[in-house]
Amino acid sequence: MVAQHVDERISISNSNSNSNGNSTRAVHGGTRREKAYHALNTPIVQTATYTFTNTQDLIDYMESKTWGDGEEREEYGRYGNPTVASVERKLAALDGGEDAVLFASGMSAVTSILLAVLPSGSHIVMTHDCYRRTRQFCQTFLKRFGIETSVVPCGDYEALEAAIIPKKTRFIISESPTNPYLRIADVARIAELGHQHKVLTLIDSTFATPINQRPLEWGIDFVVHSATKYLSGHNDLLAGVVVGRADRIHALRDARGVLGGVVDPQNAFLLERGIKTLGVRVRQQNTNAQAIAEYLEAHPKIERVWYPGLASHPEHHIANAQMSGFGGVISFEVAGDLMTTGKFIDAMQIPYIAPSLGGVESLIEQPALMSYYEKTTEERLALGIKDNLVRFAVGIEDTVDLLEDLEQALDAI
Numbered sequence: 001m002v003a004q005h006v007d008e009r010i011s012i013s014n015s016n017s018n019s020n021g022n023s024t025r026a027v028h029g030g031t032r033r034e035k036a037y038h039a040l041n042t043p044i045v046q047t048a049t050y051t052f053t054n055t056q057d058l059i060d061y062m063e064s065k066t067w068g069d070g071e072e073r074e075e076y077g078r079y080g081n082p083t084v085a086s087v088e089r090k091l092a093a094l095d096g097g098e099d100a101v102l103f104a105s106g107m108s109a110v111t112s113i114l115l116a117v118l119p120s121g122s123h124i125v126m127t128h129d130c131y132r133r134t135r136q137f138c139q140t141f142l143k144r145f146g147i148e149t150s151v152v153p154c155g156d157y158e159a160l161e162a163a164i165i166p167k168k169t170r171f172i173i174s175e176s177p178t179n180p181y182l183r184i185a186d187v188a189r190i191a192e193l194g195h196q197h198k199v200l201t202l203i204d205s206t207f208a209t210p211i212n213q214r215p216l217e218w219g220i221d222f223v224v225h226s227a228t229k230y231l232s233g234h235n236d237l238l239a240g241v242v243v244g245r246a247d248r249i250h251a252l253r254d255a256r257g258v259l260g261g262v263v264d265p266q267n268a269f270l271l272e273r274g275i276k277t278l279g280v281r282v283r284q285q286n287t288n289a290q291a292i293a294e295y296l297e298a299h300p301k302i303e304r305v306w307y308p309g310l311a312s313h314p315e316h317h318i319a320n321a322q323m324s325g326f327g328g329v330i331s332f333e334v335a336g337d338l339m340t341t342g343k344f345i346d347a348m349q350i351p352y353i354a355p356s357l358g359g360v361e362s363l364i365e366q367p368a369l370m371s372y373y374e375k376t377t378e379e380r381l382a383l384g385i386k387d388n389l390v391r392f393a394v395g396i397e398d399t400v401d402l403l404e405d406l407e408q409a410l411d412a413i
């Protein structure tokens, strides 16, 4: 099964056991019990390089690296760091994967895994509603290397299967929940299609977090998160992670040593600190978002609400089966045009107007202006982005305060 990632060389308390709940894993997962200086927290090993006592020490290290039986140590900052490694073990434990590798940002994680695996002349199938930069990377950068991308509608598994080209397609990529429409991919079905056609599968699980969903347990090959969002949880750092089978992650770690997208040890420390409270934060965000989605759905000035926890959501049944919570992001359409929607957003007192999501503070944005400003209304509509669409990424504030804030802002339009 899972959690074999636990390295025999280190003594890890049984609080890392995969039978533990996800809050316990968030606090203790991957953490060593014996720490430098008896400190409870993982030290920040702020160094770019590592030293050898003498020539024999170096020779012993090189021999052990070749034969894989030596002491555990690092060589150079781009190849590894103990603070980073500690977070990687925690993230593997949380997602139920064998190993995890951290990157400098979510985009660095996405681009590194694709660059590491895809040969020229290969092909990717991706679902339509997805992070804009991921699609841009596939359709412009990878295209230059002769790698083609087919984009299929979310939820159309016949189209997804039909898009697979035998011997050419190497990856099926999807988000779940998606951005900005919170569509839910049937990850079990995607995993099955991948196995059937011998194609690797990757789910960007950023919006769900390992608290709400663990795609590896449904047979997916790779899970990616922008750790900038819920995992770090405080809008104070950028990082990304890929979780999966040990041999594949090992190869990806080697690729990171070449591509160079490493996370700074200081940021790794902050990320570990953030992850410890992931369980309580995400549960509060789930609660807030569900209450807000239900409130908005009943409000006459709201035309449509997209939230997987609502029975009206097209994939509510899949979300119910695959997820243990529906997440902290709600998208909705205000009854009004671009500027009326802006007026509503301006009237909100608690959330900040900002891109991103997953932190303790509520953030609100109008995708038409924040992400697609340079496009016309018609071009945006062709991409499925309406002018009156609002994305509300709720924080951990009190539910009642957020509801009252929404009420007074909707009264103002």
Ligand SMILES: *Cc1c(COP(=O)(O)O)cnc(C)c1O
Residues within 6 Å of the ligand: 105, 106, 107, 108, 131, 175, 179, 204, 206, 207, 226, 227, 228, 229, 238, 239, 240
């Ligand atoms: C933010 C985000 C990314 C990119 O992550 P960065 O850390 O900003 O590079 C990728 N996928 C999803 C779903 C995201 O929300």
